[in-house]
Amino acid sequence: MLDMKSHVHDPLDSSLPGAESISGRETGTPGTGVHRDRMATRQFTPGASLILVGIRGSGKRSLGFVAATALKRRFITEDHYFKEVTGLTRQEYLKTRGSQAFQQRDIEVVSLMLETHRTGCVIECGLGSLTRPVQDHLRRIATTNPVVHLVRDIHQIQKLLGLDDQSVRRLQEGDPLHRDCSNFEFYNLEDRTRIVAEDGSPDPQSAAYAFKLQDVKEDFTRFVRFITGPGTDQSSYDSPFVLLETPPEQRPYTHSILVWSSDLRSDRVNLPELESGGDAIELCVDIWEPDLLNTISQQVSTLRRNAQTPIILSVDTASLDAAKGNGSTATYFDVLDHALRLAVEYLVVDLSESRADVTRLIQCRGQTKIIGQHVFAASSRVTWQDEGCITMYRDAEKLGCQLVRLLRVGTSREENSGVHEFANMIRSLPGHHPPLIAYNIGRLGRTSQVFNSILTSVTHPAIVRAAENERDALITSRDAVRALVQSYVLDPLKFCILGANVSYSLSPAMHNAAHRHCGLGHVYTIPESPSLALLDQLRQESSFGGCSVVQPWRVEMYHKLAAKSRHAEAIGAINTVMPLRGTADGVMYPLPEQANRRNQAGPVLGWYGENTDWVGIMTCIARHLSPRNAISAKTTGLIIGAGGMARSAIYAMLRLGCRKIFIYNRTLSRAEEVARHFNSWAAAPQPQSASASAEVVRVLHSLQDDWPDEASAPSIIASCVPADPDGDQPPANFEMPMQWLGSPTGGVVIELSYKPLETPLLKQMRRIRSDNNRPWVLSDGLENVIEQGIAQFELMTGRRAPRRLMSLEVLRNYVGEGGRFDEKTIQARLDGMHS
Template sequence: MHYPSKGCPSRRLFDHDASLVLVGIRGCGKRSLGFIAATALKRRFITEDYYFKKITECSRNEYLQRFGDQTFEKRNIEVLKIMLDNHRTGCVIEVGLGSLTRTIQEHLRQYAAMNPVIYLLRDMDHIRRLLKLEDNSIQLLGHGDPLHRTCSNFEFYNIEDCSRTQTGGDDGDDDDNGTSDRRSVGYSFKLKNAKEDFTRFVRFITGANTHDPSNDSPFVLLETPPEMRSYTHAIFIRSSDLASGAIDLAELESGGDAIELCVDRWAQDMASTVSKQVALLRRRMQVPIIFSIDVTSLGADHDLCFQVAEHGLRLGVEYLAIDLGQDHDRLRDLIVQNRGVTKIIGHHVFDPSSGVAWEDGRCYSFYLDAERLGCQLVRILRVATAREDNDSVRRFVDRVQSTPGSRIPIIAYNVGMMGRSSQVFNPILTSVTHPAIRRRDGEGEREREPQITAQDAMLALCQAYILDPLRFYILGASVSYSLSPAMHNAAYQSCGMNHIYQIPVSPSLAELERLGVDPNFGGASIVQPWRVHLCRQVSYRSRDAEAIGAINTIMPLRASPDGTIFPLQEQSRRRNQAGRVAAWWGENTDWISIMVCFGRNLSPRNAIGPKTTGLVIGAGGMARAAIYAMLRLGCRKIFILNRTLVHAEDVAKHFNSWASSQVNSDEVVRVLKSAEDPWPSDSSPPCMIASCVPEASVGDEPPANFEMPVDWAGNPTGGVVLELAYKPLHTPLLRQMRRVRSETGQPWVLVDGLEMVAEQGFAQFELMTGRKAPRRLMMREVLRNYVGEDGPLDEKTIQSRLEYVR
């Protein structure tokens, strides 16, 4: 079936509250994903079934039985139009079978001029199994599915969840039970991964993912796009290689700040194939996607190239590379003006046969043309014929950057074997290859494709003294068994950095003073009991750390020879470079890891709302991070229990003071005086529980031997219990909650301290280095180096846990 090139709505920039519409055939997941989108965007969710019954006062099936097919179809179309027209803003709307009618499709095309309309598609074999359809029925159902492309402006492929305990979502089974064994240790609600993927997708295309003004930290990786960081790389893969199995996605997790999917073929069913490929890359990589087109492989069919580019915009990718050799007026009208929030990279490759050299004016003219066209970045490449070309490209970049006025980012380097040094020194989104990309026998080298890996580039930068070897440390009590050194050192090696992470001989505060005069000091992890104390000592800290009142990360602020501290944005670019330490910057990644663990594991039934409650055990730095994480998730009723009552009261006072000015709430944290007391009658039992007491006694803090009163775990829809201690791994609280889950059937998800320490390490690695964390590698090191009460983990357990790492 050919991709429809006409009639497809192309507008993609909307008012911030424009209602979002989901269309697709039965079984594609509209209802489950609609609920997820409504939760992510904090909007009302309206389904076709619900609205039909509201208007007609009977269900669709009842109406059909009473009035017959023709009357039902006419009335259904009328109700659908009313539903859409009366809910233009503030909603997520599911359109069911009515989207298969020409009348509603035409209405949706008009609707898409002002609203995002997302076409959801899914593997037809899965839908057939789900709906138990015969071959002829699934063929009829699938025949009309691609017509949804003609009445939508976005597209999302709902890929299946391959983990053992997650089954994916559907319209026919929306009970969110996930695995049938709700009491299993690995229990999680279904759509766990799809929830993360679709949440990011809808927040991106609606503009809800714009920079958070409350976070002023330039070091947070997610807050800074790759073109604003130093020496970033994009892993280059071809859609044909991905389709043929030449890429091992499981190993393609590190080495890139973005991933570039180059579409090098296009046939009848390639639209859906490419949609699925983008979905797979989103799920596996969790980095921005650059969508590009190999115009040479697609031939001289310019209409086809524009069609493929339009499809890339439909998929809501972060970047779209367009060939500047095509008609500029058409590029502007069809692509640039309809890009939505996707950034356009104006791209061109000069062959030696073109006669264009970096020194002449044509390269510079291409750059200026891309600016006038409205591109957000420019990428100009040239096939090198001599090593001297690498000096020429540096002079070209200097010319662009010295041009007066504000300039869009320039990506410029030579391709081919002779251009490798220019690829190393290009600072923005250099295309790289990866060991997980396997060349097919007899394929040979493609001249224009990347010749180096990100690891190669980073090692070369270190050898050229552009980047320096830095020393990182962990400071605090009871750090001798810390898993951080193994985790971070493995990541440094994987990423090609010559850093070292270690436990100092004397991990004391005095040691920190000594490290502060070491020009190769890269940063330090701070654990109990100094998180709160050091927050008051650092000269500068992020707003998150300020709000929490505790830090777990110290980073050096560098200064020029005259002692002037570089601006913060410059500091972020100087990560991985040695220099004079003039001050310290305090950060907190504990709250990020806690928020990720809760957000990932909360089921849609426990979506955070006005009645949601959280419980935090402890009153130290980790407890403060847990409270802040719950607040950032939207919870406004948090209870805190601590053995020393005055400490709990101090923490509650701190956050209630912060909340009164930040979230318009006077009392967000309440103190529970004793575990012997019943749960407060004016609040629901908690669905988020964080145990933040240490595994061993520190100061007056008790060890992690807490168990809850049974009625405190009475939430009928369960929730998430996060245990931050990991020695022992099976704490009394986790053992208790397993019994509760087994006896009551309540779907509690239990997250132990190993997952928490790994997530914290991911965030801290990215903060300290500015590189994307190799998550599976780091988690593997955590698991392999952990020695618990029963000894090391066996290989089967390690592999099982790695299945859930994304």
């Protein structure tokens, strides 16, 4: 049960008694070493309560609700709890009892709140966190619980709260104290407003559409799931083919885009372009200024929002030594400690630093993976064949590093074969050992960079360097992949689409553009005579890479698979078929190896099935579901249709946490069949599920029926019936019964048909929204086509999809009833989906 009030200003001003800041305490600025003495392990028992602290306007109330929703926990606010304990609001208590009594009682209540809710909650600390006793309490709790300091641009806070300059100064003075009593930090970036012209494009991109908190909701959800989730060292994942479920060090030929802090600060990075071209982003800190830690916090949040990939943080020790001299060691570890507070996915640690300091850092890492690094200078006499390289790797392993990165400034091309031999030697060691990143840096080392298997540093066309550095990446991910294809390490493959009506499919344009962008030599086509029998012919082609499957074969093809993901199994339908390869004598590779052999030709021994339709639907729902309609125990979903796409929509809603779903279909028996399938699935024990529900899907029998009294009106609606004619059958022409549209807060309507784009349902919902001013957000079929295609491309190739490019190709190639989109409409839609 979530205890949630609307987002309001704190009722007390920071100048009131009990809310004073504490002067004269250490604040952990770079070089002080304050945090290093109090670091917790950041390993928490499952369900340990998450505590949020920060100054007024930092977003504690809003982000607390986001976190509670994401983690499915109770949300407790300091204001609500104070009234629950005392029977009075804080303002009433202050007015009736006086400031001294209020101060003492407030501290007692906050301490009680923290102590009695150590598990299963998200707790918002209000002004009490600015008092010494509560801060002492928070320091103790930070040894067992995640305590997150929320930071926000002070100018945005001043604008939001309408504060004068003196009040702003008081807030600024108090905020560093939160850093000293917390173990994590999240920089709350402003959301980007999606605004375009009214031109018939989907409603999320219309002029009136401004979706508050959507970006930060996604950012903070990922953040809290990371810091509270299971260890990142887990070796079992739902599917080895899904990029999000397999870390980059477990996939072949992955790349990290190297971004320098100085370039980011000087706006020499085109941030939206970083969405593709790398499997991670490495932020290398090379600026040294008084407000450094806040700068790093902001830059990490900025990169996370734009790239949505894991963050690697490293420090340019050469620039640090030049700037700090004798104080460089203290500053170095302050930056690394701060990176752990930001919960970066990877942290690079110099193996030449103090062993004791490195060990302490590793013990405090939480979910962050430590990359132990050593760079052999050009003047070094150590070669890749020397025992010193093995010793350095072994030392990093003994320290507890999760990965080891050994680099050498290349002085000749011949050294590239030496690093290859060294990497093979490490891989041949018996037992389990940390993954190795090893290559020569500089122009003479580019060959070794291409053939390094994991997390090679690469540059990107979106980055303009102001000055050269010997650590600069000189090749792009596309360069590296092209070189691998030209060296016959990777092979050009053939892909296609199978289905009854695929002549107007947008998949070839979307996939081929992505193949070219990534440097792959693959080709995606529409067969002249698509049929299921064609698969038997394709099985004889060693260069066949996979196919998309659309109606009416999503369910039929499901029964021809040798293996399938648990998602496809739960849905009972697939939309993606991939070859399972093996040796010439017929021995099939295990699934993890199948995933690592994507982009390589070989004998086809069977088929693997996956479903990305549900991923596209889930993405569209999550993108457009407002905070007011956040999924809770009362949330109701409605599915129209009972085919393969309807199954995917039900699964998407279930994955989002909706447990009350109704289905309507003209043929009642088909709706009942789908309901039985999912109710049977839900009744069985599910991974990571505390309980099972026997009935999650119920059937609606008639469009004339009233909405069931026992359920809330639906706030998530997915239409899964074709709006275009299906053979001799007329189009569905479906419109919603008015008695089913009673949600007072509106919701999301996902239309999965896109021929025509403006379906009868979307036209009806626009009229209804205009008439009653209910906040319904509408998503048309093209958006889902794009999202499922992006997921499918990543599944088939194992490469990060260029999302904006694939979206652009779909919009440029779509021909609707009104012809093609003009450039203005295309740009508007792109801004709405990827702003």
